[in-house]
Amino acid sequence: MSPPLRITFLITDLEVGGAEKFMVELLCRLNRQVFDPHVVVLSGVPHRRHLLDRLDRCQIPVSFLRVRNLFSLPGGVAKLVRHLRTFRPKILQSFLFHANFLGRLAAKVAGVPTVICGIRVAEREHPWHLWLDRLTATWVDRYVCVSEAVAKFSAEVGMLPESKLTVIPNAVDVAAIRCQNPADLGKLFQPHWGGSRQVSHETRFGERVCAIEHVGADVQPVASETGQFYMVAVGRLERQKGFDWLLMTLAPLLRKIRDLRLVIVGSGPQEERLLSIIARERIEENVRLVGFRDDAQAIIRACDLFLLSSLWEGMPNALLEAMAAGKPVVCVEVEGVREVLGPLCEDQLIRDRNQDEFRRAILKHYRDRKYGALLGRRNQRQVEERFNWSRVVEQYESLWLSYLD
Numbered sequence: 001m002s003p004p005l006r007i008t009f010l011i012t013d014l015e016v017g018g019a020e021k022f023m024v025e026l027l028c029r030l031n032r033q034v035f036d037p038h039v040v041v042l043s044g045v046p047h048r049r050h051l052l053d054r055l056d057r058c059q060i061p062v063s064f065l066r067v068r069n070l071f072s073l074p075g076g077v078a079k080l081v082r083h084l085r086t087f088r089p090k091i092l093q094s095f096l097f098h099a100n101f102l103g104r105l106a107a108k109v110a111g112v113p114t115v116i117c118g119i120r121v122a123e124r125e126h127p128w129h130l131w132l133d134r135l136t137a138t139w140v141d142r143y144v145c146v147s148e149a150v151a152k153f154s155a156e157v158g159m160l161p162e163s164k165l166t167v168i169p170n171a172v173d174v175a176a177i178r179c180q181n182p183a184d185l186g187k188l189f190q191p192h193w194g195g196s197r198q199v200s201h202e203t204r205f206g207e208r209v210c211a212i213e214h215v216g217a218d219v220q221p222v223a224s225e226t227g228q229f230y231m232v233a234v235g236r237l238e239r240q241k242g243f244d245w246l247l248m249t250l251a252p253l254l255r256k257i258r259d260l261r262l263v264i265v266g267s268g269p270q271e272e273r274l275l276s277i278i279a280r281e282r283i284e285e286n287v288r289l290v291g292f293r294d295d296a297q298a299i300i301r302a303c304d305l306f307l308l309s310s311l312w313e314g315m316p317n318a319l320l321e322a323m324a325a326g327k328p329v330v331c332v333e334v335e336g337v338r339e340v341l342g343p344l345c346e347d348q349l350i351r352d353r354n355q356d357e358f359r360r361a362i363l364k365h366y367r368d369r370k371y372g373a374l375l376g377r378r379n380q381r382q383v384e385e386r387f388n389w390s391r392v393v394e395q396y397e398s399l400w401l402s403y404l405d
Contacts, residue, residue, distance in 0.1 A: 001155075003036075004032065004033065004036035004161075005034060005035050005036065005400060005401070005404065006033055006036045006038070006088065006089040006090055006091075007035060007036070007037050007038070007086060007089050007090065007091045007092075007093055007375075008038050008039075008040055008083065008084060008087060008089040008091070008092050008112075009023060009027060009037055009038070009040070009093050009094075009404075010039075010040045010041075010042070010080070010092060010093070010094040010095070010099045010102075010103040010165055011023055011039070011040075011041055011042070011094070011095045011096060011099050012042050012043060012095075012096040012097075012098045012099045013042065013043040013046060014039075014041050014043075014045075014046040014051045014052055014062075015046045015047070015048060015264050016046075016048050016050055016051060016292070017236070018170075018316070018317040018318070019095050019096055019110050019118070019120045020051055021051065021317065022095075022120075022170055022171075022317065023039075023095050024051045024054050024055055025054075025171070025173075025186070025389065026362065026392070026393065026396060027039065027055065027058065027060055028054060028055070028058040028060070029389055029393045030393065030397065031397065034397070034401075035400070037060055037091070038060070038061050038063070038083075038087055039055060039060060039061065039062040039063070040061075040062075040063045040065065040080060040083055040321060041063070041064045041065065042065050042067045042076060042098060042099055042102065042267075043064070043065070043066065043067060043068070044064050044066045044068065045064055046199075048292075050294070059151055061262070063079075063083060065079050065080060067098045073102075073216045074101070076102075077102055077105065077106055078092065079351075080102065080103070080106040081106045081109050081110045084106060084110035084111075084112055085110050085111075086106060087111060089243070090112075090113055090114060090403070090404070091112070091114045091115075091116060091400055092104075092106075092107045092112045092114070092115050092116070092276060093114070093116045093117075093118070093230060093400070094115075094116070094117050094118060095118040095120065096118070096120065097123070097126075097133075099127050100117040100118070100119075100133070101132055101133070101136065103115065103117070103202075104117065104136055104139040104140055105136070105139075107139070108139050113403070114141050114142075114403045115139060115140050115141050115142075116140070116141060116142045116143075116144060116314075116399070116400075117140050117142075117143050117144070118143075118144045118146070119144065119145045119146065119150055119151075119154055119314070120146050121141050121146075121150065121313060121314040121335070122149065122150050122154075122157075122172075122260070122312050122314060122335045123158070123312075123326070124311070124312040124314075125239070125240065126300040128377075129215045129316060130157065130158045130159075133158055133160060134158060134159050134160060137160055137161060138162070140164065141164070141403070142164055142166055142263065142399065143160060143165050143166065144166050144167075144399070145166050145167050145168075145314075145398075146165065146167075146168070146169060146170055146314040146315045146336065147166055147169060147314055147315040147335055147336035147339050148167055148315075149335035149336055149338070149339065150167075150314045150315070150335050150336065150340055151166075151167050153335065155302060156231055159212055162374070166399065168392060168395045168396060168399070169315055169336075169339070169386075169387055169392065170315045170320055170387060170392070171320075171387050171388060171389045171391070171392035171393075172317070172320040172323075172324045172387055172388075172389075173324070173389060174324040174380060174383060174384045176258075177297055177300075177301070177321060177324045177325050178324075178325075178326075180297045180298045180301045180325070181298060181301070182298060182302035183295055183298040183299045183301070183302045184302070185230045185256040185261065185263060185302045185303065186228070186380075187297065188263060188288045188290060188388075189254070189261060189285075189288065193236040197263045197291075201314070202203065203378055226269075227259060228259045228260075228261055228304065229252075229257075229259050229260055229261065229304050229305070229306050229365075229366050229369075230261045230263065230305075231260065231261065231262045231263070231303060231304065231305045231306070231307050231362070232263045232264075232265065232299055232300055232303035232306055232307070232322075233246060233262070233263075233264050233265070233306070233307045233308070233309065234264075234265045234266060234296055234299075234300065234306075234318040234322075235265075235266050235310070235318060236266050236267065236268040237264075237266050237267060237268030237269065237270040237271050237274060237289075238268045238269055238270055239270065239311065240311055240312060240313075241266070241309065241310050241311075242309035242310050242311050242332070243264055243270065243274055243309060244270065244273060244274060244277055245309055245353070246262075246307060246309035246369075247262075247274060247277045247278060247281065247283070247287070248266075248277060248281065249309075249355045249358050250262060250284050250359070250362070251277075251281035252359070253359055253362065254281075254283040254287065255281070255282060257366070258286075259366075260286055260362075260366065261286055261288075262286060262287045262288070262307075263287075263288050263289075263299060263303070264287070264288070264289050264290070264332060265290055265291075265293050265296050265299055266291070266292060267291045267292045271289060272392060273376060274289060275289065285317060296321075297321055297325070300318075300321055300322050300325050301325045301327075301329065303322075303327060304328075304365070304366075304369065305327065305328055305329070305330060305362065305365050305366075305372065306318075306319070306322035306323075306327045306328070306329040306330075306371065307329070307330055307331070307362075308329065308331035308334075308337065309332055310332065310334045311334065312334055312335060313334040313335045313336050313337065314336055315335070315336030315339065316336060316337065316340075317338075319331065319337065319340055320340060320383055320387055322379075323340070323376075323379035323380060323381070323382060323383045324380060324383050324384070324385075325376075326376040326377055326379065326380040327376045327379065328347075328348065328365055328371075328373075328375040328376045328379065328389055329341075329348050329370040329379065330347075330350065330358060330361045330362055330365070331348060331349055331350065332349075332350050332358070333349055333350065333351050333353075337349060340382075340383070340387070341379075341382070342382055342386070344375065344378055344379060344382060347361055347364060347365075347371075347375065348361070348375065
């Protein structure tokens with residue numbers, strides 16, 4: 001039998017995030033008789049060890065380059081080159097921009113035969129990322145895009161060669177999510193809980209908050225006889241996720257319908273901005289920012305409706321997890337969402353970030369919960385059939401093996 005194919009997996013950090021979770025799950029599901037993975041992380045040991053502990057249990061070695069700033073960058077790249085020359089991988093597979101860029105440079109110096117870079121998002125915030133990708137595209141053998149929308153963006157906006165673009169989507173473990181016990185969301189809204197804020201994080205404050213539009217005529221007070229209705233959004237508190245837009249869009253509903261509740265799971269630099277919007281719109285009783293939570297899937301399992309408000313994406317893992325949990329969703333149209341929803345876009349996909357349509361979709365789910373439950377079951381079947389791990393692992397393994405010769 002041939003020795004296992006050595007692959008170095010390079011990623012920017014191992015903090016809990018969509019790309020990081022995906023890479024760890026992918027590696028832990030590989031056929032270890034065929035593949036010999038080694039993870040290299042540009043940053044240091046993560047504060048939250050969830051993903052690192054998962055790799056340890058799967059006996060996958062991990063090295064940390066401890067690159068913290070520009071001054072430590074040359075030493076980190078030198079360490080990466082030494083690793084590649086010592087481990088002698090046939091393939092360097094990288095994820096996220098910094099790992100993609102530094103990885104291809106180190107691979108060229110170390111003589112790694114094949115470089116594969118993962119493109120996880122349509123990069124709309126930093127145009128210079130696209131420029132550097134395009135400048136060094138000749139050093140990359142293949143780009144793996146997380147969705148057809150990201151591949152289209154990479155070709156048309158990023159101007160990467162289409163011949164080097166391959167699409168392999170995200171995946172989700174439906175069975176594991178089904179086993180999660182739902183969280184008790186009611187406890188988050190008890191008077192002693194502590195208001196909209198649970199923990200303090202590093203923040204950026206002082207950005208201008210735009211005035212909300214007037215409530216449409218169709219938004220009327222709704223009787224509370226149907227019981228509390230919990231909506232959940234998950235993601236890092238940063239501009240990309242559009243939580244400021246979400247709060248200002250929902251504010252008219254939250255003020256008029258006492259039973260509506262919104263839980264936002266995640267930490268990040270926009271926390272103070274979001275808290276200021278919550279106070280300004282007088283929706284403190286209806287909204288909770290709960291910070292980073294280990295039990296995010298349990299919170300999703302307990303909700304009535306999942307919301308996605310991002311400005312740009314690749315293929316949102318949180319959306320896949322919500323659908324795997326059997327939840328209906330209301331999403332703005334960003335990269336990957338239409339591919340995930342497929343034929344289930346009606347009442348779940350809002351075009352052009354239309355605030356009135358977003359509110360109407362939420363009201364429909366609030367008023368007709370049987371329909372929401374039906375959509376949730378259909379969502380669960382959709383991801384179980386199309387975005388399962390066995391299919392995604394097979395696609396990656398086939399891609400890597402295609403470079404053996």
